[in-house]
Amino acid sequence: MNWLAHVTLSPPNCEMQLGNLLADLLKGRKWPEMSDDLSAGIKLHYRIDHYTDSHELWKRxxxxxxxxxxLRGVVIDVVxxxxxxxxxMNFATQSMRDFLDDFYVETEQHTEGLPDDARAFVESLVESDRLxxxxDPKxxxxxxxxxxxxxxxxxxRRETMTQYIxxxxxxxxxxxxxxLEFFPQLMAHANAAEEPKAMFC
Incomplete structure (x- = not known):
């Protein structure tokens, strides 16, 4: 799954959301100040990815x-x-705009201890409202x-993402x-983790 899904499949805990968002960029890095919640978010990211990549609907x-x-799988993750x-609104009780605004505000309080590249990524993501x-198909x-x-x-030389458009x-x-068939199953899988339940109902 891509960035938006990883953030929204996390429990309503900003550090877990950031861990889920940043897992690929951090590539297993750890540092003394890394919180348990950030680490739990990284673990949830890989739980989601493993389930997705092995699921027949995603493969279909x-x-x-x-x-x-x-690059087929990367294209599908983005789409x-x-x-x-x-x-x-099929999956959530809070509007997407309110959810993202709350997440963006909270990130300001939780990026200070991140590595420089991770902090810069989050700041750019928030500033551009990329999520x-x-x-918009464009x-x-x-x-x-x-x-x-x-x-x-x-x-x-082999292929590009835009060739798939x-x-x-x-x-x-x-x-x-x-x-639409797959995502409710992924929600149930993410919510079955030991961490607190994700924001989706």
């Missing part, structure tokens, strides 16, 4: 794009955030283009059906 979404492809935005833009295209910029030359347009409705 990937196959709707292509039978093969290194699932789009569908989460589109269908937010709030997934509802923003999905921009997100995919940004990922392309970070790809190694070796991967770009025409395939995504054709498969849009089917992937949306997959998401």
């Amino acid at each position: 979404s990937c196959r709707r794009l292509s039978e093969r492809g290194y 699932y955030d789009h569908f989460l935005t589109k269908h937010w 709030g833009r997934y509802g 923003s999905i295209h921009l997100a995919m283009a940004r990922i392309d910029e970070r790809l190694s030359e070796r991967i770009r 025409p395939l995504l347009v054709d498969a849009y409705d089917g992937i949306e059906e997959d998401f």
